[in-house]
Amino acid sequence: xxxxxxxxxxxxxxxxxxxxxxxxxxxxxxxxxxxxxxxxxxxxxxxxxxxxxxxxxxxxxxxxxxxxxxxxxxxxxxxxxxxxxxxxxxxxxxxxxxxxxxxxxxxxxxxxxxxxxxxxxxxxxxxxxxxxxxxxxxxxxxxxxxxxxxxxxxxxxxxxxxxxxxxxxxxxxxxxxxxxxxxxxxxxxxxxxxxxxxxxxxxxxxxxxxxxxxxxxxxxxxxxxxxxxxxxxxxx
Numbered sequence: 001x002x003x004x005x006x007x008x009x010x011x012x013x014x015x016x017x018x019x020x021x022x023x024x025x026x027x028x029x030x031x032x033x034x035x036x037x038x039x040x041x042x043x044x045x046x047x048x049x050x051x052x053x054x055x056x057x058x059x060x061x062x063x064x065x066x067x068x069x070x071x072x073x074x075x076x077x078x079x080x081x082x083x084x085x086x087x088x089x090x091x092x093x094x095x096x097x098x099x100x101x102x103x104x105x106x107x108x109x110x111x112x113x114x115x116x117x118x119x120x121x122x123x124x125x126x127x128x129x130x131x132x133x134x135x136x137x138x139x140x141x142x143x144x145x146x147x148x149x150x151x152x153x154x155x156x157x158x159x160x161x162x163x164x165x166x167x168x169x170x171x172x173x174x175x176x177x178x179x180x181x182x183x184x185x186x187x188x189x190x191x192x193x194x195x196x197x198x199x200x201x202x203x204x205x206x207x208x209x210x211x212x213x214x215x216x217x218x219x220x221x222x223x224x225x226x227x228x229x230x231x232x233x234x235x236x
Contacts, residue, residue: 024181025191026211026218028068030174030231032118037174039072039087039135040228048079052212053221055228064232069212070164070176072227073112073139073204074104079226083138084111084129087227096138097124103203106152109140110202112166119174121167121200137227143167143189143201153186163188164209167198175201176229178211178218 030037043049043058056066076082082104083096099105108123113136123142141150143165160182167175175196179188185203192201210220 024183025177025179026213026216027175027177027196028070028211028213028216029169030068030119030176032114032172032174035231037114037119037135038230038232039085039137040230041081041085041087041092041226048226049228050225051221051223052210052228055230056212056221059230059232060235062232063235065235066212067215067231067233068176069228069230070178071205071209071223071225072137072229073202074102075226081138081226083109083124084136085138085227086113086129086133086136089131089134091129095124095127095129103206104138104140106141106150108142108145108150109138110142110145111136111138112202113137114174118172119168121202135229137204137229139202139204141185141203143185143203144193144198145200147193147199149186149189149193153184153189155186157184157186160184162207162209164204164206164211165192165201166204167192167196167201170197170199176211178209 040049049055052069055069059066074082081093085093110121110123111127112121113133115132162179163183164178169175175198192198210223211218212220
């Protein structure tokens with residue numbers, strides 16, 4: 001028994017950092033050329049869908065099955081988008097270039113959007129929405145920009161919380177991530193850049209974040225959101 005314990009401790013100590021990091025996060029990669037990412041806020045009756053289970057019910061009513069879902073960017077206290085919100089090519093809320101407190105306004109903040117060429121992340125300053133954008137969510141702060149981690153993040157920060165975000169990897173695929181436990185902004189950003197090869201990544205939200213990703217073993221169904229991002233498929 002003692003020998004087994006020694007071997008286990010040895011294995012943990014010398015486990016690759018990438019393996020330890022993978023256990024700390026749930027990551028879902030979406031190929032925008034093969035999978036359609038959709039953005040949701042209200043149902044056909046104008047009521048807020050709110051939860052991932054509500055999104056699953058709506059998909060079922062439409063003859064589809066929910067494959068993946070997660071929350072979008074930070075929203076206001078009155079349950080409206082705090083920044084740019086584009087769904088099905090229609091702008092529901094304009095770009096927010098204001099200043100304020102909280103993570104949304106931590107600079108630089110940014111926009112995740114999908115257009116005819118794929119998924120993209122850009123900082124808010126200088127961003128100009130174009131007619132070919134099919135969906136967009138604004139949030140903040142930027143985690144990684146052109147391969148550089150946000151300079152406002154402290155390497156040894158003790159501010160550790162559950163966090164969610166989205167990145168674009170070097171293959172042009174969209175990567176959604178939620179931490180499986182509390183992490184710092186710096187560690188979260190480093191995971192995107194170093195492990196997932198995302199040169200650009202945007203923070204979505206914190207402890208309220210949820211993700212439905214059965215293929216990865218995560219099946220959150222609750223939540224109380226404004227925007228939600230999803231992938232569905234035709235029901236069999």
